[in-house]
Amino acid sequence: MTSRTTKQWILASKPTGAPVLSGPDATFELQTATLPPLKEGQILCRVRYFSNDTGQRNFIQSTVAPDRLYVPTVPVGSLMRSGVLAEVLESAAPDVFKVGDLVMDFHLGTWSELVVLDAATSQPLTPLPNGLPLTHYLGAFGASGLAAYAGLAYAGGVKAGDTVVVSAAAGATGSMAVQVAKRLLGAGRVVGVAGSDGKCAWVRDVLGADACVNYASPTFEADLRAATPGEVDVYFDNVGGKVLDAVLTRVRRHGTVAVCGALSSYNSAEPMALRNWFEIVSMRITVRGFIMLDYLDKAPAILGELIGAAADGRIKLQDGETVVEGRIEEQPxxxxxxxxxxxxxxLITELIV
Structure with missing residues (x-):
């Protein structure tokens, strides 16, 4: 019988700004718990990798009321949720998973060394082409890739020849969005926005963007205008804030903003301020929020296309993951x-036990 004692992180208090990592007001608390015996249909797993996602910030505190948020929040005293890639240690669903199988659960995993998962909601992992690491199931071939493709193709309605701008272009979702727009949907011009010159070089040279603009530069707005000499058809927005404000002035009449996230405001106690909001009225811009879960019926076809594109070289995964080794104590x-x-x-945590 496998030991059922595990270290795990719970939400100790809800932050109003950036999460606090230590002291009496710490956002998270590490505890040791004994897991209950497995019920029929459950599996006991050792976590090998955690998925790190900016959207988890909204799980613990959000400006959106809990009954309006797209996923259940994490109550104080409850385990912090995370997507996980894990190895089966015991199985009460032997027809589905056996000891040693690798599984992924993107919604119901937690920040724990050991987790009990429902076999019905856990995804078996099969080898990827060309020996690609299975960790890509947490990113390029997981929620990040699905959100990038669905946000561009369905929420954004990208057509061949369009000019597309992608913010957080060096992040998990943005790096896939750049490539999906350019290499799979046939966008005529793709412009990334990232936070450093080095990241912008990667977005251009590896991901294939036609241009990339550093939002931290004092000449950001002028650089953005120069990078979008024609007007923008679709803006894939991951950050909100000053980047959204600037790009609104570049979106064409009847253009579209597909909103995937609002990273710039997640850890701020201040409301997002937009100077150029009236551009939406003046240019009759469509702003459409979306989540990956809206398109789960299309997920198998999307993933098949993404994996195929990686296998034949259209999608580049070079340096597209940051895997950090760490003990459970270091996860926050x-x-x-x-x-x-x-x-x-x-960003993925490889859990060291």
Whole structure:
């Protein structure tokens, strides 16, 4: 019988600004717990990788009322949720999973060394082409890739020849959105927005963007105008804030903003201020929020296309993951790197036990 004692992180208090990692007001608390015996249809797993996502910030505190949020929130005293890639240690669903199988659960995993998962909601993992790491199931071939494709093709309505701008273009979702727009949907011009000259070089040279603009530059707005000499058809927005404000002045009449996230405001106690909001009225811009879960019926076809494109070289995964080794005690700190630009592509924790 496998030991059922595990270390796990719970939400200790809801932050009003950036999560607090230590002290009496710490957002998270590490506890040791004994897991209950498995019920029929459950599996006991050792977590090998955590998915780190900016959207998890909304799980613990959001400006959206809990009954209006697209996923259940994490109540104080409850386990912090995360997508996980894990190895089966015991199975009460032997017809589905056996000991040693690798599984992924993107919605119901937690920040724990050991987790009990429902076999029905856990995804078996099969080898990827060309020996690609299975961790890509947490990023390029997981929610990040699905959101990028669905947001562009369905929420944004990108057509061949369009001019597309993607913010957070060096992040997990943005790096896929750049490539999907350019290489799969046939956009005529793709412009990335990222937070450093080095990241912009990667977005251009590896991901294939026609241009990339550094939002931290004092000449950002002028650089954006120069990078979009024609007007923008679709803006894929991951950040909101000053980047959204600037891009609104570049979107064409009847253009579209597909809103995937609002990273710039997640850790701010201040409301988002937009100077150029009236551009939406003047240019009759469509702003459409979306979540990946809206398009689950299309997920198998999307993933098949993404994996095929990676196999034949149209999608580049070079340096598209930042995998950080860490013990369970370090997980909140690793997750917080998302909000300081400490990653390129998908940020994943490889859990050391």
């Amino acid at each position: 700190e690793i997750w917080m790197r998302l909000f300081s630009g400490g990653n390129q592509g998908k």
